[in-house]
Amino acid sequence: MGNFPLMPEQASTFAGPYDVLFLVTTILTVVFTGLVSALVVFFALRYRKGNKVNRKGAHDEHLPLELTWTILPLILGLVIFFWAAALFTHMRSAPKDAMEIYVIGKQWMWHIQHPDGVRENNELHVPLGKPVKLIMISQDVLHSFFIPQFRVKQDVIPGRYTTLWFEPSKVGRYNLLCAEYCGTQHSEMGGFVEVMEQAEYQKWLASKGARNFDQKLTMEKAGEAIYKQYNCAGCHEANDSIRGPSLAGLFGKVVALEKGDSVTADNSYVREAILSPNDRLTKGYIASMPTYKGQITEEQTLQLMAHIKTLGVAQPKPTMAPAVSPPAGSTDPSVPDVRPTGTPE
Amino acid sequence: MKEETNSMPAHDAPQVNYLNWSHTVKSWLLTGDHKRIAMLYLISVSAFFLVGSAAAGLIRLELTSPRGVLLENETYNKIFTMHGVVMVFFFLIPAIPAILGNFLVPLMIGARDLAFPRLNLLSWYVYMAGGVCAVIAMMTGGVDTGWTFYTPYSSMYSKSQVVWAICGAFFAGFSSIFTGINFIVTIHKMRAPGLTWFRLPLFVWAQYATSVIMILGTPVIAITLLLVVVERTLHIGIFDPKLGGDPVLFQHLFWFYSHPAVYIMILPSMGVISELMACFSRKRVFGYSFVAFSSLAIAALGFLVWGHHMFVSSQSMYQGMVFSIISTVVAVPSAIKVFNWTATMYKGSIRLETPMYYALGFLGLFLIGGLTGLYLSSMATDIHLHDTYFVVAHFHYVMVGGTIMGYLGGLHFWWPKMTGRLYSEFWGRLSAILVFLGFNATFMPQFVVGYLGMPRRYHYYYLMPEFQIWHVLSSFGSILLAVGFMLPAFYLTWSYLKGPKAGPNPWNATGLEWTTQSPPMSHNFDEPPIVTEEAYAYDAEAEEAEDIEEAPAAKPAHAPKPAGG
Numbered sequence: 001m002g003n004f005p006l007m008p009e010q011a012s013t014f015a016g017p018y019d020v021l022f023l024v025t026t027i028l029t030v031v032f033t034g035l036v037s038a039l040v041v042f043f044a045l046r047y048r049k050g051n052k053v054n055r056k057g058a059h060d061e062h063l064p065l066e067l068t069w070t071i072l073p074l075i076l077g078l079v080i081f082f083w084a085a086a087l088f089t090h091m092r093s094a095p096k097d098a099m100e101i102y103v104i105g106k107q108w109m110w111h112i113q114h115p116d117g118v119r120e121n122n123e124l125h126v127p128l129g130k131p132v133k134l135i136m137i138s139q140d141v142l143h144s145f146f147i148p149q150f151r152v153k154q155d156v157i158p159g160r161y162t163t164l165w166f167e168p169s170k171v172g173r174y175n176l177l178c179a180e181y182c183g184t185q186h187s188e189m190g191g192f193v194e195v196m197e198q199a200e201y202q203k204w205l206a207s208k209g210a211r212n213f214d215q216k217l218t219m220e221k222a223g224e225a226i227y228k229q230y231n232c233a234g235c236h237e238a239n240d241s242i243r244g245p246s247l248a249g250l251f252g253k254v255v256a257l258e259k260g261d262s263v264t265a266d267n268s269y270v271r272e273a274i275l276s277p278n279d280r281l282t283k284g285y286i287a288s289m290p291t292y293k294g295q296i297t298e299e300q301t302l303q304l305m306a307h308i309k310t311l312g313v314a315q316p317k318p319t320m321a322p323a324v325s326p327p328a329g330s331t332d333p334s335v336p337d338v339r340p341t342g343t344p345e
Numbered sequence: 346m347k348e349e350t351n352s353m354p355a356h357d358a359p360q361v362n363y364l365n366w367s368h369t370v371k372s373w374l375l376t377g378d379h380k381r382i383a384m385l386y387l388i389s390v391s392a393f394f395l396v397g398s399a400a401a402g403l404i405r406l407e408l409t410s411p412r413g414v415l416l417e418n419e420t421y422n423k424i425f426t427m428h429g430v431v432m433v434f435f436f437l438i439p440a441i442p443a444i445l446g447n448f449l450v451p452l453m454i455g456a457r458d459l460a461f462p463r464l465n466l467l468s469w470y471v472y473m474a475g476g477v478c479a480v481i482a483m484m485t486g487g488v489d490t491g492w493t494f495y496t497p498y499s500s501m502y503s504k505s506q507v508v509w510a511i512c513g514a515f516f517a518g519f520s521s522i523f524t525g526i527n528f529i530v531t532i533h534k535m536r537a538p539g540l541t542w543f544r545l546p547l548f549v550w551a552q553y554a555t556s557v558i559m560i561l562g563t564p565v566i567a568i569t570l571l572l573v574v575v576e577r578t579l580h581i582g583i584f585d586p587k588l589g590g591d592p593v594l595f596q597h598l599f600w601f602y603s604h605p606a607v608y609i610m611i612l613p614s615m616g617v618i619s620e621l622m623a624c625f626s627r628k629r630v631f632g633y634s635f636v637a638f639s640s641l642a643i644a645a646l647g648f649l650v651w652g653h654h655m656f657v658s659s660q661s662m663y664q665g666m667v668f669s670i671i672s673t674v675v676a677v678p679s680a681i682k683v684f685n686w687t688a689t690m691y692k693g694s695i696r697l698e699t700p701m702y703y704a705l706g707f708l709g710l711f712l713i714g715g716l717t718g719l720y721l722s723s724m725a726t727d728i729h730l731h732d733t734y735f736v737v738a739h740f741h742y743v744m745v746g747g748t749i750m751g752y753l754g755g756l757h758f759w760w761p762k763m764t765g766r767l768y769s770e771f772w773g774r775l776s777a778i779l780v781f782l783g784f785n786a787t788f789m790p791q792f793v794v795g796y797l798g799m800p801r802r803y804h805y806y807y808l809m810p811e812f813q814i815w816h817v818l819s820s821f822g823s824i825l826l827a828v829g830f831m832l833p834a835f836y837l838t839w840s841y842l843k844g845p846k847a848g849p850n851p852w853n854a855t856g857l858e859w860t861t862q863s864p865p866m867s868h869n870f871d872e873p874p875i876v877t878e879e880a881y882a883y884d885a886e887a888e889e890a891e892d893i894e895e896a897p898a899a900k901p902a903h904a905p906k907p908a909g910g
Binding site: 004005006007008018021022025028029032033036037039040043044047048049050053054055056057058059060061062065066069070073074077078080081083084085086087088089091092107140141142144146148149151152153154155157158159160162175177178179180181182183184185186187188190191192276 | 418419422489490491495497498502503585586587589591592593626627628629631632633634635656657658659662665666669670673674676677680681683684685687688690691692693694695696697705708709712713716717719720722723724725726728729731732733793796797798800801802803804805806808809811812814815885886889
């Protein structure tokens with residue numbers, strides 16, 4: 001309690017530009033508040049009743065003055081708008097080479113899954129100086145992923161993916177918070193983000209893997225197991241068949257739909273196509289696929305999609321994880337069950 | 346000067362007025378008199394303000410420690426929900442329209458009453474029905490969704506009394522629709538002969554703009570809240586993705602009303618400020634037509650900015666930009682008003698009475714409230730500040746600094762008209778100063794702690810114990826603010842019972858409401874007034890010259906003389 005913190009630490013590449021804009025807006029606020037307040041106080045004192053001052057020639061209206069104080073704030077406002085819009089566009093456009101990490105929000109914890117299988121709860125470890133893209137979904141109510149020291153925030157919503165990216169610029173431990181009210185323990189839904197030197201981060205990944213060696217499975221491998229378990233390949237063969245379209249190279253492709261329109265296959269579309277396949281049927285197919293809603297958890301859906309992304313790709317990306325395949329369907333006992341509950345709690 | 350207004354003998358036989366013509370309960374509960382209905386609202390709205398303030402006090406107490414002081418998480422969540430629901434739906438929205446607007450609109454336009462007196466009475470009953478629902482919700486366990494009722498938490502997950510609370514807001518909404526219809530019809534059809542649109546007091550313009558928002562916006566929130574109840578009770582999928590719904594749809598519908606609702610709160614207050622600035626500067630409001638049309642511009646543009654509450658909600662980037670630019674533009678009419686009020690004081694003859702203290706306080710707080718809106722309408726800056734205490738501070742500056750300062754200023758200005766009594770200027774000014782200082786002390790630290798990253802609706806902040814200093818400062822400020830708010834309850838009650846007689850026009854103000862007796866008789870005017878001049882026919886220059894000639898002993902000719910009081 002001894003000190004008066006005035007601004008949050010700057011720990012991502014956004015923080016600097018953000019704070020400049022914040023500061024300029026603050027200067028505008030202070031200048032305008034000061035100016036008008038000073039005028040009000042000055043007028044109140046100078047023209048106080050009984051003061052013998054010149055009151056001749058007071059106006060009721062004055063068009064040039066009206067236009068000045070209409071147009072000037074408008075211009076200043078628009079300058080701030082364009083500046084903020086440019087920065088916002090930057091903050092919303094993740095670089096292509098960003099490292100992807102998956103986040104599942106649930107009452108009242110953050111569950112985080114790294115592509116190579118390392119999982120953590122209420123903690124997020126990221127390497128310094130490398131863009132990170134989070135792909136996030138909630139399995140119950142609204143949450144919001146907030147790291148004040150990075151100046152980033154994004155709502156995490158049930159039923160659709162949202163993304164968030166940042167590039168950590170300073171080693172340290174920062175707050176990870178939930179900013180969207182989510183029920184009883186909303187204020188305790190959080191933990192920390194740890195930014196590590198690249199080498200430290202690799203070490204951490206490896207040791208984290210060693211600790212849970214038995215369950216260590218890349219997301220792609222885990223997805224492959226689910227793919228097999230539900231026999232997805234029975235219908236979705238390497239080439240389009242009568243029963244189902246091929247999934248090879250699906251991501252990023254424009255899919256023509258039965259209703260006549262089309263959609264670009266992204267995370268949200270593929271998730272929907274797994275959980276409610278009949279909502280948007282691919283052109284030329286009938287509604288024969290069963291729905292997997294309630295059978296596949298959000299976590300499994302993410303793994304399944306990681307696997308589908310490898311289909312039809314000649315050389316699957318090498319991953320750091322040791323190629324061990326534990327029995328399908330096994331789950332990490334250290335991770336609380338993130339299975340969606342069918343009924344509201 | 347109109348000395349005769351101040352020299353009415355105190356021993357006069359009591360005049361018959363709207364308050365004393367009958368004292369039966371029935372004459373109050375079945376009244377069609379807009380002035381009595383305004384008084385009914387005054388009592389009920391004040392009661393809700395007390396409830397909402399008590400909740401605010403508990404919140405400030407809890408936040409003095411990172412791990413709370415008294416309450417469980419669950420209880421804390423119910424307390425801040427109660428604070429929000431009660432303050433927004435039962436205090437801020439009805440405060441100025443239903444109390445001051447109800448009382449003054451007919452008087453200001455020279456009418457006997459509103460167009461539909463029984464609809465007016467019904468609006469109070471519907472409001473009370475809503476209030477009863479809200480009280481039932483509190484008594485039977487409380488609600489823990491926040492006043493925003495975000496889905497799917499409110500519709501599928503919360504185990505609290507959501508349906509009762511929604512009924513409360515739903516009924517309160519209908520009450521404001523009824524008031525809005527009444528004002529629009531009355532202002533269109535019942536203006537006194539000669540009272541053209543551009544001779545209307547700006548308070549009436551503001552009530553008109555507010556009424557338009559009320560009748561266009563409120564039905565949307567009513568339907569939206571009903572849909573939450575439908576999903577909650579019948580499990581028909583509307584907002585919960587598990588049932589095939591879309592949770593973000595709720596936010597669009599909710600803010601389509603709830604952003605304009607901010608203007609329902611602030612526009613009437615701006616109307617009050619125009620009246621006060623004119624009367625206490627003894628000048629016509631500078632740029633009358635700019636001030637009048639800026640109210641309409643705010644009402645219209647206010648419907649197109651709801652998406653600025655949703656920059657991080659998964660709304661698309663381009664959608665965000667559209668909402669952001671319109672939000673930037675909607676700030677301009679508010680700026681126009683502030684500049685025009687300031688210019689009104691220039692070369693005026695300024696009287697620093699209690700209502701003017703409140704008006705000047707309004708200017709200071711509204712400036713900060715409005716300008717901090719710029720951080721939140723700009724998408725990039727909003728990302729970090731969204732859902733933090735920065736937002737909490739911002740909207741309290743607008744709603745408390747804007748609406749309550751205007752409401753209290755108006756209440757003090759028209760109190761002598763409403764009750765026929767004067768209050769102590771000393772206590773009045775003291776309360777205005779305390780509210781202003783206490784308010785800044787409470788909410789200024791919240792800007793800082795919000796920028797630091799303190800999310801709103803947090804009970805505990807033990808992960809960020811360094812925030813405590815700012816919370817403690819804010820809580821100390823709230824004590825000052827509470828004292829400032831409590832004072833008027835005492836001295837205005839005293840004034841009502843024992844205050845000196847006010848006479849018809851203690852401020853020497855223009856406007857038809859000041860031409861009739863205080864308190865007015867039930868039918869407002871003995872003769873239907875005829876209007877022959879513009880609003881605010883004040884002349885600071887002439888008055889000053891007159892004062893110097895007439896009263897060299899510096900006796901304020903305008904000031905109410907508490908004769909025999």
